[in-house]
Amino acid sequence: MPSHVSADRPAAQPPGRGSVEALISQTRRLKGDVDAVRRDTRSDGADPEERWQRALYDLALHQLNDLDEHLAQLRDGPAPPPCGPDTEPLPSAPPASGSLLSRVGSAEWNLLTDEASWSAELYRILGRDPAAPALTLDELPSLVLDEDRPRLTTMVTGCLVDAKPIDDEFRIVRPDGGVRTVHMMGEPVLGGDGSTASMWAVLRDVSELRRSQRAVHETHDSMQRRHQQARTEHRLAVELQEAVLPPGRDALRLPRRGPGTLEVAARCLPSASGALPGGDWYDALELPDGDTLLSVGDLTGQGVAVTSGMAMLLGAVRGMAMAGAPPAHLMSLLNQLLDATVQPALGSAVCCRYRPTTRVLTWAQAGHPAPLLFRGGTGRVLSAPDGVLLGATSGAGYGQAEVTLEPGDLLLLYTDGLVPGHSGADSLDSLLGLTARFGAARTAQDCVTAVVEEFGESGRTDEACVLVARVGE
Structure with a gap:
């Protein structure tokens, strides 16, 4: 993918390999500590508060796995894009269990030539055949759930017309029928005359992250309902006892x-x-x-x-x-x-x-x-x-x-x-x-x-x- 010039700042220089390795080591030590505490909190699942605590530990562990994946990508560099029709198709399975996503994909859409350039990982995330051409901005909504298409349109229009950064998510339907939630962060890329020449974006599959967050919210809500029910039952029992x-x-x-x-x-x-x-x-x-x-x-x-x-x-x-x-x-x-x-x-x-x-x-x-x-x-x-x-x-x-x-x-x-x-x-x-x-x-x-x-x-x-x-x- 060609490098771009940000609308707000020049491209940052990548960190040294040694500093990234140190961050990876720190992340993995923290993962081990969190996982040890998580194992010590196992229960039979009958108590909503224990389920909520367990879900929080799971979410924290998922996010540390996610961070580990990102740092490894930063250390190893981006995977090369597909080269042509003879390229061996890459697997399009969803992220492995235990990780919030497998990798992060990127894309650039050239407004002058109407060309699109996707990384190999974006093909994996969207479940697309890497031998197929990347979808243009006009074609991208065909992958999105109907109710989320207006959101995508608003995001892209704001970026291209008003030079607003993109930071939102939408749901896509993969060819196998699976629905995934994709978070997109992007910026307009300016040409020499100051006009918007292309749009650059990073996309990541956050489906498992949202699932973990829902589990935390649901168990927290269950715990709150149980506490409210207990308070109500206690009040009613006391009032009945005092009346009798x-x-x-x-x-x-x-x-x-x-x-x-x-x-x-x-x-x-x-x-x-x-x-x-x-x-x-x-x-x-x-x-x-x-x-x-x-x-x-x-x-x-x-x-x-x-x-x-x-x-x-x-x-x-x-x-x-x-x-x-x-x-x-x-x-x-x-x-x-x-x-x-x-x-x-x-x-x-x-x-x-x-x-x-x-x-x-x-x-x-x-x-x-x-x-x-x-x-x-x-x-x-x-x-x-x-x-x-x-x-x-x-x-x-x-x-x-x-x-x-x-x-x-x-x-x-x-x-x-x-x-x-x-x-x-x-x-x-x-x-x-x-x-x-x-x-x-x-x-x-x-x-x-x-x-x-x-x-x-x-x-x-x-x-x-x-x-x-x-x-x-």
Whole structure:
């Protein structure tokens, strides 16, 4: 291809071979470093953020491969153009996998003679037979997608008429039907009289680059959508939980009149920051016959669906208790309810019915920690009747137990996870260790505050509920 005189500046002198070799060495070392980090970030592809990070590493590696190819061309010099009809055809396959392009092609269109001169690599990029004559500027649009032809026309016209540099891209259709994206940078070449004599351009296949960029954008968008979905689900779950659970800051007196009343206080303690609310609940309700319902429970899982299921379960507990179902029968009905739901679920619960006239507490449990009874400066676990997890076994039977409470007794109901990092016997030991603080507390609310101060209001891996009922005179 004949050398040209730029409209803006003389042609730059090529760099020395040694300096190019040094750049190639630096590029290849950087490629190795990026590839090593990329291999360390492999995942199963389930996390959108990990996919986005992986796509960014791929894009960076592709661009370094691209730079390596360019520098090698700069070192080796341009390939000779095809010489004639006897020239052996060059392969026209698309760039190899792992590189953004195989090589860069160049072209010059002489406006005075209407001749075109293409490099061998441009033939490869466009998929043209190197034995065929190069296309003129009037013929070039025949390779371009219909919707991109106006863009090419604008580019060429601006260069030839207004002497504007070209820096844009368009899509071409290769003879094999493949569509490639080509980026073209060009300048007008001025003749001796200052008029535009020809147009010179460098064209490169950026199809793989655009594919990699789309992958980055798509994975980033997927990650953003997932984060937005998580924020929305968290907000909905919190709002639903707050709407369903009774206020946990102020103590209740149940029943509101008569002897043997219970002073009740409760709190729902959140899980670690960012975790979705789950299915923990607490409840205290005065029943039509003057009895008081106390219950705590936990539906497995997290998120809006689980919080919605918890609301359904709590509503069922209230409805059955209002209808007069004793705790053991109530548990059997809840088990049937969970067994009949479309989406299988497991839950645990404790349900207590307290009669103030006799101070008798009747209770049942379904795979749940038994209540703790604090009396006279000591604490103990109530002996639990039989009961399996709700939803675990169809037609399961549930036992029922009774205990007579005394004035000043304190009853503690809770869900698993109240003591961070502990469960089972370890959790019981920690809770029973609060006996002295409970004895010094003046109200049920003070007892809940003691639990929160001892075990923290946040930082646990799972949310938990605590309910304290204190027997009055």
